[in-house]
Amino acid sequence: MFLRKPFGAIKAISSLVAGVAMLFSSSFAFASSEQEQLVDKAAITVEALAAQSDMEQFRKLLTVSKGIVVFPQVLKAGFIIGGAGGTGVLLSRGTDGSWSSPAFYTMGQASIGFQFGAEAKEMVLVIMTQKGLEAIIENQVKLGGDLSAAVGPVGKNLGASTTTNMDVDVFSFAKNSGLFIGASVAGSILDAKEDWLASYYGQQVKAHDVVINRTVENAQSDKLKSALKAAEAP
DSSP, X not given: OOXXXXXXXXXXXXXXXXXXXXXXXXXXXXXXXXXHHHHHHHHHHHHHHHHSTTOHHHHHHHHTOSEEEEEEEEEEEEESEEEEEEEEEEEEBOTTSOBOOOEEEEEEEEEESSOOSEEEEEEEEEEOSHXXXXXXXXXXXXXXXXXXXXXXXXXXXXXXXXXXXXXXXEEEEEEETTEEEEOOOTTOEEEEOHHHHHHHHSSOOOHHIIIIIOOOOOGGGHHHHHHHHHHSOO
């Protein structure tokens, strides 16, 4: 059974970290909305990840995936008791290979242990199962709890079994020291930002309407869809 609200402590940390993250991005012009800026940054993240020479496994996973969540910035901050959080976009991949328009999600993760300062990084979650996609869309989901999550494989010759193991719901990749590597997201919670959907599509819609039913579109996301299609393995 999926975990549901409240996730008070983690949500509080996620909100705090997301607020700090907004300060980092305040230098961007206000000519476009927060949602449009996020979608544009997500396209850049996908392009950077796909261009990395040892990300052949990511491209193979993407080609057989059910969807993807892209976080252009996840901010990790704290001292002793800390957490990580950020806002990203969820898109589904149809049976015809087309990508849906984006829905907006937050991610929060609490941690305890020695840590100091703040770190911003990009993160991508590749959704491998229909169960995983539907769980993220319909619920507040805990990775590693409600859904199985594994560190994304990195390398060129890791074998076909890596990309065909459907026992894993989500594979994760993160940017560290300038390069994307596999990264753990165990304990992270995903939650929809429905207020952002209304702002981006100009009407009240749910994530399911956008990602599964595809009842609304926003042409501004075409660059992101194209980046995803170009990133797939030939």
